[in-house]
Amino acid sequence: MNYYLRKLGFYLVALWAALTLNFLIPRLLPGNPVDILLAKLQQRGGTVTAETREAYALLLGGDSDSPLIVQYGQYLVNIFRGDLGVSVTYFPAPVTEVIGTSLPWTIALIGIATVLSFIIGVGLGAFVGWKPGTWLDSLVPATTLLAAVPYFWLALILVYFLSSSLGLFPSQGGYDVVLDPGWNMEFIGSAIYYGFLPALTIVIASLGGWLLGMRNMMVSTLSEDYVLTAQAKGLSNSRILRGYAARNAVLPSIAGFAISLGFVVSGSVVTEQVFSYPGIGSKLLSAVTNNDYALMQGLFLFITLAVLGANLVVDLFYGLIDPRTRARS
Structure with missing residues (x-):
């Protein structure tokens, strides 16, 4: 129980630190954020008044003329009320609405692609690591080479061959615009x-890292005493594997x-930009x-929130599947 309480306390402190940095960073940037926002509004034909300036100052957590601690308090109140302000880029849409319309697209695309690359990469890595030195090992450098290729290059190559040349998949967009969502x-x-090509780009680029990491851990795990003991007992190879x-080798992965998973919410900015995909990455x-x-x-x-939440869940799950973690804490 103490292990779980310490983990929860740590992530609460990390959340507070992240909220504080999120408040301070825009105020440390050069220039006056409020003036920049008002200039953007004027470019779009909006009228700037004293009331408008005050309203936009509140978007950043409070009146810019008030003490910083007062702005910080107002910012926290707005956060817990779910009021994140109004987007200038998509004015007059609230920030929560802009995020809400694009978040499902990113979670569906990046989330599914990340899970698939993890499952395939770890599965292949366990199989290759079980019998190191075979012809399968010669395929590992090819996958790691693909992982070293920048996302946008890989995306452009897939667009050229599978979209422009063969016409198998569309090169841009998230769905057919003639359809109603x-x-x-x-x-x-x-x-x-429409999401197949972006997802394929992410899977190919991510697969090599999971495969190589799992393969190396498997090779290391096979020399452990508990594996040698299991082999001495005459257990089947599939059961030992x-x-x-595999059960112990997969823990670092x-x-x-x-x-x-936490960074799924941030999306893949470059990939979404290449494919003009309507996700969080393009909004960012x-x-x-x-x-x-x-x-x-x-x-x-x-x-x-996504990164902290994902890490908290896995830390708690880690304590369940590996009791040694709780014993050391």
């Missing part, structure tokens, strides 16, 4: 069809998988380009 088979099928070697790029501080703060907050 909704929970029907036609729209879901279109979303899967699943119950002894689970920790890495937790971080990957737009927010940075347009100095949309309210949207940036909202996106960073969601990313932080």
Whole structure:
């Protein structure tokens, strides 16, 4: 119980630190964020008044003329009320609405691709590591080479061959624009069809890292005493592989998988940009380009919560599957 309480306490402190940094960073940037927001509004034909300036100052957590601690308190109150302000890039849409419309796309694409690359990579890595030195080992450098290729290069190559040359898949968008978004088979099928190339890019780029990491851990685990003891007992190879070697070798990969799941919310900015995919990554790029501080703060907050939440869940799960973790804490 003490192990779990310490973990919860640590992540609560980490959450408070992340919220504080999210509040301070825009205020440490050069220039006045409020003036930049008002300039963007004027460019879009909006009228700037004293009331408008005060309203935009509140978007960043409080009146810029008030003490910093007062702004910080107002910022925390707004956060817990779910009020993240109004996006300048997508004015007058609230930040929560902008994030809400793009978050499902990123979770569906990046989440599924990340899970698939983890399962395939770990599975192949366990199989290759079980028999090191075979012809299968010669395939490992090829997968790691693909992992070293930048996302946008790999995406452009897939677009050229599978979209432009062969015409098998669309090169841009998240669904057929003639369809109305909704929970029907036609729209879901279109979303899967349009998301295949972006997902394939992520799977290919991520597969090599999982495979190599699991392969190396398997080779190391096979020399452990408990594996040698299991072999001396005459247990079947499949049982030793699943119950002894792979079960322990996969533990470091689970920790890495937790971080990957947390960053699913942030999306793959480059991949989404290449494919013009309507996810969080493209929204984050737009927010940075347009100095949309309210949207940036909202996106960073969601990313932080996702990373901390994923790591907390895996830390708690880690304590269940590996009792040695609780004993050392």
